[in-house]
Amino acid sequence: MDAPVKARQQLPRVVRFSPREIRRAVGEVEGFNAKLALVITRSVGTMACAYLFAAIALISLPAAITSGEVIVIVAWIAQTFLQLVLLSIIMVGQTVQSVASDARAAKEFADTETILDRLDINTAGGIRDVLDAIHAIGNPAAASQTRKNPPTHSS
Numbered sequence: 001m002d003a004p005v006k007a008r009q010q011l012p013r014v015v016r017f018s019p020r021e022i023r024r025a026v027g028e029v030e031g032f033n034a035k036l037a038l039v040i041t042r043s044v045g046t047m048a049c050a051y052l053f054a055a056i057a058l059i060s061l062p063a064a065i066t067s068g069e070v071i072v073i074v075a076w077i078a079q080t081f082l083q084l085v086l087l088s089i090i091m092v093g094q095t096v097q098s099v100a101s102d103a104r105a106a107k108e109f110a111d112t113e114t115i116l117d118r119l120d121i122n123t124a125g126g127i128r129d130v131l132d133a134i135h136a137i138g139n140p141a142a143a144s145q146t147r148k149n150p151p152t153h154s155s
Contacts, residue, residue: 017043017046017048017049021042022038022039022042022043025038025042026038026039041091044087044088044091045088045091045092045094045095046088046092047088047089047092049088050085050088050089050092053084053085053087053088054081054084054085056084057076057080057081057084057085060076060080061076061081064076064080
């Protein structure tokens with residue numbers, strides 16, 4: 001399975017509130033502060049929390065509107081809605097970007113390993129075949145011998 005497909009399959013898992021995933025992650029870190037920070041980050045950084053925060057923010061919207069004061073409405077938008085809701089959404093976005101970046105890095109690593117393997121003169125199908133073809137052009141008599149007894153190249 002290639003890295004982009006794997007990353008797409010992981011995205012629903014990383015943006016969903018999952019107590020099982022949080023418990024697993026907490027088991028991987030040591031210390032009270034690290035565990036607490038992880039629980040808060042994993043909980044707040046979900047779309048479920050973003051929806052909850054939006055609902056909480058919308059509860060106070062009628063009061064802000066009925067006040068009739070522009071400063072109260074602007075304060076509600078800036079302080080209540082944007083800060084409360086966007087916090088979770090930004091954290092979700094960062095998690096999604098992190099998973100996608102990890103998938104790209106894994107694919108790049110696999111591609112690099114393939115390229116290095118193909119460049120190895122001792123690997124059949126790589127540069128060894130090119131070197132044999134070059135030697136065959138320079139010495140047609142050796143080409144028939146090369147096919148019978150392939151040369152061994154050292155790095």
